[in-house]
Amino acid sequence: MIAAVGMHDRAAAGMMAGVTRRVLLVEDDARIRHVLRLALIDEGYEVGEAASGEDALAQLAEQQADVVLLDLMLPGADGFEVCRTLRRTSDIPVIMVSARSDSHDIVAGLEAGADDYITKPLVAKELSARIRALLRRSRSSSDGPAHTQVGDLDIRPDEGVVLRCGEPLTLTKTELRLLAELAAQVGRVLSREDLLERVWGYGYFGDSRLVDVHVRRLRTKVEHDPANPRHVLTVRGLGYKLAP
Numbered sequence: 001m002i003a004a005v006g007m008h009d010r011a012a013a014g015m016m017a018g019v020t021r022r023v024l025l026v027e028d029d030a031r032i033r034h035v036l037r038l039a040l041i042d043e044g045y046e047v048g049e050a051a052s053g054e055d056a057l058a059q060l061a062e063q064q065a066d067v068v069l070l071d072l073m074l075p076g077a078d079g080f081e082v083c084r085t086l087r088r089t090s091d092i093p094v095i096m097v098s099a100r101s102d103s104h105d106i107v108a109g110l111e112a113g114a115d116d117y118i119t120k121p122l123v124a125k126e127l128s129a130r131i132r133a134l135l136r137r138s139r140s141s142s143d144g145p146a147h148t149q150v151g152d153l154d155i156r157p158d159e160g161v162v163l164r165c166g167e168p169l170t171l172t173k174t175e176l177r178l179l180a181e182l183a184a185q186v187g188r189v190l191s192r193e194d195l196l197e198r199v200w201g202y203g204y205f206g207d208s209r210l211v212d213v214h215v216r217r218l219r220t221k222v223e224h225d226p227a228n229p230r231h232v233l234t235v236r237g238l239g240y241k242l243a244p
Contacts, residue, residue, distance in 0.1 A: 020046045021135060022045065024059060027050075033049055036127075052075055057077075069097060079112075084113060094113065096110070098117060110217075178214055178218055187241060195240070215240055
């Protein structure tokens with residue numbers, strides 16, 4: 001369910017640069033889906049609805065969305081399977097929705113390719129903040145250099161491109177943003193709190209598991225041996241850095 005918190009800050013939400021952003025809401029409970037739809041419309045979003053994972057994938061094949069709000073427990077193809085399927089071909093931002101705060105489910109959802117997660121009962125203010133943050137971070141970071149060469153990695157945030165040994169890598173928008181933030185300060189340790197603010201764009205809503213899981217996912221793509229990383233390093237007790 002969604003908590004009864006008003007959502008009237010239209011100017012700060014779905015309407016960006018005069019463009020209506022589309023959210024695909026994937027939820028099998030018709031009552032929850034109806035309430036969420038009204039809340040998102042009130043925020044200024046265009047809302048598509050799907051009652052199953054199969055329906056969601058079929059809709060996305062016909063019409064893209066800017067954000068997918070994806071329930072984990074769906075009939076047929078569950079949220080994990082839907083997210084893994086999406087990640088084979090798309091970097092569309094995905095927020096997983098779970099009825100449980102179980103750490104295993106949350107980590108599994110992030111490992112499947114979700115950019116963020118939220119647990120039920122949903123609070124409208126928090127949901128709106130997370131969607132806005134996802135949409136903001138889909139743009140390239142403008143604070144760091146446009147081009148950074150680190151070892152065999154060629155990082156070009158402004159172009160949305162990362163090359164390894166000259167070959168393009170397929171990163172999600174969140175993975176690209178994470179790498180760009182590390183590349184903007186090569187050799188400097190960034191704490192999990194720093195990265196939550198810089199990459200996810202919010203503080204008290206954040207969870208350090210978001211950082212840890214995305215670092216693991218990023219290493220599987222940028223490192224030749226993810227178990228023994230050369231680029232994205234852990235500094236015990238402090239955070240992460242991109243090695244020069």
